Amino acid sequence: MTTKTILVTGAAGNVAGRVVRTLTERGLPVRAMVRASEKVAFPSTVEVAKADFEDAASLAAALHGVGAAYLLSSGPQLTAYEQRFIDEAKRAGVAHVVKHSVQGAEYEASIIPRWHRASEKHLEASGLAWTVLRPASFASNALGWAGSVKASGVVYGALGDAALPVIDPDDIATVAALVLSAPAAHAGKAYTLTGPVALTTAQQVGQLGEALTRGLAYVNVPDEAARDAMRSSGMDAAWVDAMVDLIKTLRGLGTVAPTDTFSSLTGKAPRAFAEWARLNVASFR
Ligand SMILES: NC(=O)c1ccc[n+]([C@@H]2O[C@H](COP(=O)([O-])OP(=O)(O)OC[C@H]3O[C@@H](n4cnc5c(N)ncnc54)[C@H](OP(=O)(O)O)[C@@H]3O)[C@@H](O)[C@H]2O)c1
Known part of the structure; x- marks a missing residue:
């Protein structure tokens, strides 16, 4: 069980906002990274850090004192954003990064999976402990x-x-929280999550x-x-x-095809x- 702060990026968005809430329900210390704090309304125990993937100094500040991070970003700059974040996480002494990716990233068969796979490779080579979640298309x-x-x-x-074996974002958040609660047990694993x-x-x-x-x-x-x-x-x-x-x-x-990874990990x-x-x-x- 980790007790150091867990940083969640993309926290104003669809999936990572759910990750913040699920971790909080489990009583874990969470810092939500957002670009605009007025966009979010989290429980009072959640610390909100304003930072931008474009700005390394803001990432370093958000990563201060963090034990583990959920890394989710979006758009054509995804690889550059995430590589910068991983480098800053390493400098900040973060122990474990859980990267939010996409189903099929490992096949690199199209542009978005290639953006994600390039980021996964950077994380794998970083020396940090890592876990990759590869969710299917979202419900x-x-x-x-x-x-x-x-x-x-x-x-x-x-x-x-x-x-497509579409997945509910709540189920992604459930697995994210499970992994972030005990990251060492999931180090070096890539989980393809589907409905x-x-x-x-x-x-x-x-x-x-x-x-x-x-x-x-x-x-x-x-x-x-x-x-x-x-x-x-x-x-x-x-x-x-x-x-x-x-x-x-x-x-x-x-x-x-769907996978049974969600059931294997959660029993549901x-x-x-x-x-x-x-x-x-x-x-x-
Ligand atoms: N949709 C699907 O079916 C599907 C399936 C599998 C995987 N994925 C992957 O899932 C991710 C999208 O997840 P989602 O739906 O939760 O996305 P989302 O709701 O669009 O949230 C993305 C978050 O990233 C933040 N962000 C973007 N640029 C940033 C920057 N420069 N600095 C800091 N934060 C920044 C956004 O902040 P703001 O709120 O400030 O804009 C936003 O909150 C992508 O990586 C995508 O490839 C999607």
Whole structure:
């Protein structure tokens, strides 16, 4: 059991915010790293550190006195951000870094997995103790459908018949907290975390419709339409290229198999997408 401060990066975001709360529920000392402290409302026991992956000095300050860290970042600068963080963690005397990666990073088959794998390799070579979590596609990506579901009952996507073993971010946070609570037991391990079953987007849309007791339609769009939609949402060009590359790669794979890693580690079944949908119906009404 670690008693030194655990630093969680990306803490204003979807997964790492849950990691902060789960660690706090376990009574562990947590420091949440954010860019803008007004974006978060954590329990009072959580220390909030303002820092930016662009700024090594701010990382060094956030890492002061830290025993273990959960490293999550995002976007086209991911590799540079995380390599800088790992170097600063080493300098600060951190014992263990748990890196949040992506399912399939080890195959380096597309741009985003390659960003993650480059960061994983840097961590593996750093001399720090490490653990890598490689989660499948998130169930919560479906929240991006809320606008068109509310407006017209239609979901647009580009994954075609690709079936992915989507995982609830709560389940990622459960494993993150388990690893960070006793990191030495998980040193040198890479865990691929998935939900219970691979689903196509159309199957997910069907299950969401059942939760809403409303018929929904799935419309598959060409990659160029997906690209335009991402561009007009404000994503930068390098990120959009990487997302389109990932979509093409996943379509090429067809079905991505689930793993039993979540159950092996926790003794529980991972949450199914249908249950995630039932718990989140309010976001689609
Ligand atoms: N979505 C999926 O299906 C999926 C599946 C597997 C793996 N992943 C991986 O999961 C990660 C995304 O997780 P998520 O959904 O939790 O992301 P998220 O909600 O977008 O959170 C990312 C966090 O990173 C922070 N961040 C970005 N740039 C930063 C900087 N320069 N300095 C400090 N903080 C910075 C953001 O801070 P601000 O809040 O200030 O912007 C944000 O809070 C990515 O690494 C992605 O590749 C995603």
